Amino acid sequence: MKTIVLVSGGMDSAVLVHYLRKEGHIVKALGFDYGQRHAKELKFAARLMKSLLVPFEIVNLREVFGAIAGKNALTNLAVKVPDGHYAEESMKATVVPNRNMIMLSIAIGHAVALEFDAVAYGAHAGDHDIYPDCREPFAAAISDAARLCDWRVIEMMRPFVKMTKAEIAKLGAELHVPFEMTWSCYKGGSKHCGMCGICTERIEAFELAGLEDPTEYET
Amino acid sequence: MKTIVLVSGGMDSAVLVHYLRKEGHIVKALGFDYGQRHAKELKFAARLMKSLLVPFEIVNLREVFGAIAGKNALTNLAVKVPDGHYAEESMKATVVPNRNMIMLSIAIGHAVALEFDAVAYGAHAGDHDIYPDCREPFAAAISDAARLCDWRVIEMMRPFVKMTKAEIAKLGAELHVPFEMTWSCYKGGSKHCGMCGICTERIEAFELAGLEDPTEYET
Numbered sequence: 001m002k003t004i005v006l007v008s009g010g011m012d013s014a015v016l017v018h019y020l021r022k023e024g025h026i027v028k029a030l031g032f033d034y035g036q037r038h039a040k041e042l043k044f045a046a047r048l049m050k051s052l053l054v055p056f057e058i059v060n061l062r063e064v065f066g067a068i069a070g071k072n073a074l075t076n077l078a079v080k081v082p083d084g085h086y087a088e089e090s091m092k093a094t095v096v097p098n099r100n101m102i103m104l105s106i107a108i109g110h111a112v113a114l115e116f117d118a119v120a121y122g123a124h125a126g127d128h129d130i131y132p133d134c135r136e137p138f139a140a141a142i143s144d145a146a147r148l149c150d151w152r153v154i155e156m157m158r159p160f161v162k163m164t165k166a167e168i169a170k171l172g173a174e175l176h177v178p179f180e181m182t183w184s185c186y187k188g189g190s191k192h193c194g195m196c197g198i199c200t201e202r203i204e205a206f207e208l209a210g211l212e213d214p215t216e217y218e219t
Numbered sequence: 220m221k222t223i224v225l226v227s228g229g230m231d232s233a234v235l236v237h238y239l240r241k242e243g244h245i246v247k248a249l250g251f252d253y254g255q256r257h258a259k260e261l262k263f264a265a266r267l268m269k270s271l272l273v274p275f276e277i278v279n280l281r282e283v284f285g286a287i288a289g290k291n292a293l294t295n296l297a298v299k300v301p302d303g304h305y306a307e308e309s310m311k312a313t314v315v316p317n318r319n320m321i322m323l324s325i326a327i328g329h330a331v332a333l334e335f336d337a338v339a340y341g342a343h344a345g346d347h348d349i350y351p352d353c354r355e356p357f358a359a360a361i362s363d364a365a366r367l368c369d370w371r372v373i374e375m376m377r378p379f380v381k382m383t384k385a386e387i388a389k390l391g392a393e394l395h396v397p398f399e400m401t402w403s404c405y406k407g408g409s410k411h412c413g414m415c416g417i418c419t420e421r422i423e424a425f426e427l428a429g430l431e432d433p434t435e436y437e438t
Contacts, residue, residue, distance in 0.1 A: 057286065059282075059283060059286065060282050060283075061283070063278075063279050064278060064279075064280070064283070064325060065328075067276065067278065067329070068325070068328040068329055068331075068332045069328075069332065095369070096328075097327075097328040097329075097331035097332040097369060098324055098325075098327045098328035098331055098368050098369065099328070100368070101324040101327065101328075101364055101368050102321070102324045102325055102328055104324075105317055105320040105321045105323075105324045106283060106287070106317075106321055108316075108317045108320065109284075109287040109315075109316040109317035109318070109320075109321055110286070110287055110316075112287075112316035112317055113287045113288065113316040132367060132368060132369050132370055133367070133368045133369065135367065137363070137367050138363075138364060138367040138368055140363075141360050141361075141363035141364040141367060142360075142364055144356070144357075144359075144360035144363070145320055145357060145360040145361055145364065148351060148352070148354065148356050148357040148360060149317050149319070149320050149351060149352045149357055150314070150316060150317065150351050150352065151351055
């Protein structure tokens with residue numbers, strides 16, 4: 001099976017690539033540069049994919065999202081990235097309008113063009129209630145669209161959708177994922193800040209999984 | 220109601236903008252530059268929107284589609300645009316993989332960011348059986364995704380979906396659409412070629428509608 005994998009540079013997609021390869025998939029990785037403040041995640045993704053000999057392509061969406069995402073904390077340096085646990089109000093500041101649908105539709109286009117069979121992404125149980133476009137009915141609509149958009153049927157795969165981030169970390173450890181080669185922090189500083197929503201989740205995931213956290217945090 | 224309208228420069232979207240304005244919509248038009256050989260359609264779109272005082276923005280997708288659409292007649296000058304009536308085999312040469320989903324998802328992103336209510340596009344009865352992504356089940360999946368992708372619900376509108384191109388032409392004549400300010404031909408020469416699939420449809424639409432065709436054709 002030939003599968004396009006959405007890769008962010010973070011933990012979940014790193015585990016996903018390892019998992020799919022172990023399951024026998026031929027994998028091509030796609031990353032997206034949408035002007036995110038933490039674009040360094042893409043450098044981490046590139047380095048990790050290179051070490052795995054997985055072909056990796058970065059789709060430049062800076063101009064596309066420049067016109068869409070003006071007020072967003074992930075792309076606008078004037079807006080502060082919220083600290084602490086994800087909560088609906090603070091999370092809204094990190095939503096880039098329709099980012100997931102845009103990235104998935106481009107990945108589906110690549111799958112059709114390359115005569116691949118599937119597109120996989122690292123959605124997990126922790127996402128669901130916060131972002132509307134991480135919820136099940138949205139994912140089902142995209143899966144329908146992927147099956148129907150072309151003569152070629154593309155399958156959407158979310159193998160981690162019922163797993164917590166801690167369970168994904170545990171699976172990653174079993175698959176020998178080099179977590180020190182992944183980047184999560186939304187602030188994109190020289191080290192992980194240890195304070196923002198995604199750092200908070202990363203720290204917790206290693207703790208709950210009973211794993212040593214190889215990440216250097218500022219705090 | 221505030222509505223993003225996908226505008227190509229052709230007849231259908233020109234009629235759509237006129238129709239929605241008459242229905243009381245506040246309209247913003249979006250065009251897409253995906254490296255199409257007939258990019259001059261966008262100049263026609265810009266001129267028409269300017270004459271209507273409709274804000275018009277062109278989304279640059281050349282790089283995005285450059286990576287996807289290598290073998291396609293609309294974007295690759297080495298591939299001949301097929302002449303004559305649309306037929307499944309020849310049409311496949313003009314399919315840009317997942318183009319519609321990518322364009323619609325970007326339009327939905329604009330609608331969310333601008334706090335608009337809807338995205339409208341000029342799908343019509345003639346499209347359905349040829350392109351998978353013009354068929355009803357695909358459109359339904361996209362409508363679902365648009366309702367579910369954000370806290371804000373975006374409605375997808377396809378008011379012409381049960382109309383033939385001739386009926387759209389007739390409606391356009393009633394709305395005083397200046398058809399001489401529209402461009403259809405896939406070949407993008409100095410005049411409409413009068414031979415390719417879309418020219419063939421354009422000629423027929425005016426004939427069947429009993430309207431004078433203001434277009435200058437090469438043949």
